[in-house]
Amino acid sequence: MTKRLTLALIVASYAASAAVYPKVPDPYLTVDPHQSTPLARAVVAFLLPTAAVLTYWVFSGLSRRDPTREHSASFGATFDAVVLRIILLILGLHSLVLASLVSGRNLVTRAVPVLAGLTVVAIGDLLPRLRPNIAIGFRAPWTLNNRSAWIRTHRFAGYATVLVGLVIIIAPLVLPRTTAEAAILAAGVACALALVCYSCRISRSAESSVSRGVDDNAIN
Numbered sequence: 001m002t003k004r005l006t007l008a009l010i011v012a013s014y015a016a017s018a019a020v021y022p023k024v025p026d027p028y029l030t031v032d033p034h035q036s037t038p039l040a041r042a043v044v045a046f047l048l049p050t051a052a053v054l055t056y057w058v059f060s061g062l063s064r065r066d067p068t069r070e071h072s073a074s075f076g077a078t079f080d081a082v083v084l085r086i087i088l089l090i091l092g093l094h095s096l097v098l099a100s101l102v103s104g105r106n107l108v109t110r111a112v113p114v115l116a117g118l119t120v121v122a123i124g125d126l127l128p129r130l131r132p133n134i135a136i137g138f139r140a141p142w143t144l145n146n147r148s149a150w151i152r153t154h155r156f157a158g159y160a161t162v163l164v165g166l167v168i169i170i171a172p173l174v175l176p177r178t179t180a181e182a183a184i185l186a187a188g189v190a191c192a193l194a195l196v197c198y199s200c201r202i203s204r205s206a207e208s209s210v211s212r213g214v215d216d217n218a219i220n
Helices: 002-023 040-064 073-103 108-129 141-145 147-174 177-219
Strands: none
Touching (some): 002 040, 002 073, 040 073, 073 108, 108 147, 141 177, 147 177
């Protein structure tokens, strides 16, 4: 169901691009405002939907060839839901670009942080349900080889990612532009560092437990 929805949205995006194509101003992608660049209008109208197709194709291919993934309905549903949210971000950006070009109003500046933040929040909400795979998630050797470490790491990552998404949404609304950008960058870096430290600590704790178990068995 989710895959069909994703493909339907991509097709709808192409259809919307074709519908407004005659209204997309020209020229674009040129230094000289009086000289039109060949295919420039087509690039503007269809680049992001094509990027969505390529993104979907890459994730689908990785999922099919992933030796670490669980072949279960729950994993497939979660994986497809994450991919859908990534595609929605790309198509949402495309809609904003088209609307801005056709209307002559800049709708991108204010709307993009909200769109990006909502996407990050939505993906963060799904991360605790994600299971080991090579396409999406914190793919360290100790998380890919230890299911428990993966689950605990991504439970933490889910909370942290939701917080970062909220910062992305709120900061531009209440802070000056440069301060908001600094706050978003700081939140992202802090989230990444905290995730790595937490996951490494889990890995070391698991290794210590295994070592103690081996030592106890040897003594017994």
